[in-house]
């Protein structure tokens with residue numbers, strides 16, 4: 001029965017959502033956590049790369065050029081530190097359990113594609129920039145900071161592994177998250193921690209399942225190709241679980257509310273994997289051989305990005321109207337990539353097409 005008497009004059013409980021309950025303006029714990037994460041990671045040193053990095057698969061061509069010439073981008077914001085750290089925590093927690101499950105002889109975690117070469121020159125402390133000295137540990141040594149007493153593992157650089165694709169050399173440096181090599185399964189794959197909305201799209205909570213990001217699949221495919229695996233896997237962990245009600249309605253298991261796995265035959269995607277390795281290698285060479293950064297081309301978009309400020313592009317064609325040739329827009333859109341791009345400002349400054357770059361923007365460091 002509806003309530004007939006108006007009781008809106010009665011006092012409301014504190015925190016009534018209708019009154020709004022905004023969070024504190026500042027934050028105590030946010031800065032504590034982010035400062036801690038930044039200190040742990042140490043400063044990021046941009047470096048020139050004469051190899052491809054599969055984690056950039058299907059990325060913007062110009063971004064790949066910046067990756068090749070070591071142009072530092074805008075620093076990562078607090079939310080970026082937080083979100084990327086969640087992925088690292090999941091990895092760290094999984095490692096021991098995965099090895100215990102498969103046995104160390106049947107699984108390789110964080111497998112390096114490339115060769116570690118130890119460096120004997122002292123390194124600057126990553127925490128305080130102080131000088132370091134060698135301290136013996138067993139049959140090797142670590143670097144110990146004389147100023148703040150931090151200890152760093154012995155410094156190294158990584159020599160790329162050169163893989164041949166259709167007769168073209170493709171130098172690669174990468175880590176594959178996991179390589180399972182049991183008698184039944186020979187699979188290379190990557191763990192990806194994704195936002196709740198992206199996860200919903202991937203598993204089909206909003207219509208047909210879209211699957212994992214294509215870039216993640218190609219990244220894992222490159223690892224599988226190089227390691228000689230025949231299966232490619234992508235594992236998505238959701239940062240927010242699908243609700244119980246929706247999972248029941250969609251017939252999803254309890255596990256699928258937050259974890260989804262896709263396994264495909266490498267042969268199904270081999271051509272796409274090889275195409276992408278060659279594209280990345282050619283963009284890398286475009287910088288190192290010709291001193292040019294690539295045009296603003298993003299795979300899947302038919303034309304160059306014309307407005308990197310908002311990712312805008314428009315595809316035109318010439319059509320005849322009343323005997324005159326006029327330009328008509330046949331497709332247009334906004335690429336999401338630009339909004340998340342560390343090099344957006346520089347990209348705008350450099351202009352469209354393949355272009356040279358002022359040398360003062362380029363890092364001298366080389367791995």
Ligand code: SF4
Pocket residue numbers: 060061062063296297305308309311337338339341342343344347348
């Ligand atoms: S701003 Fe857009 S077009 Fe420019 S490098 Fe970044 S992703 Fe590519």
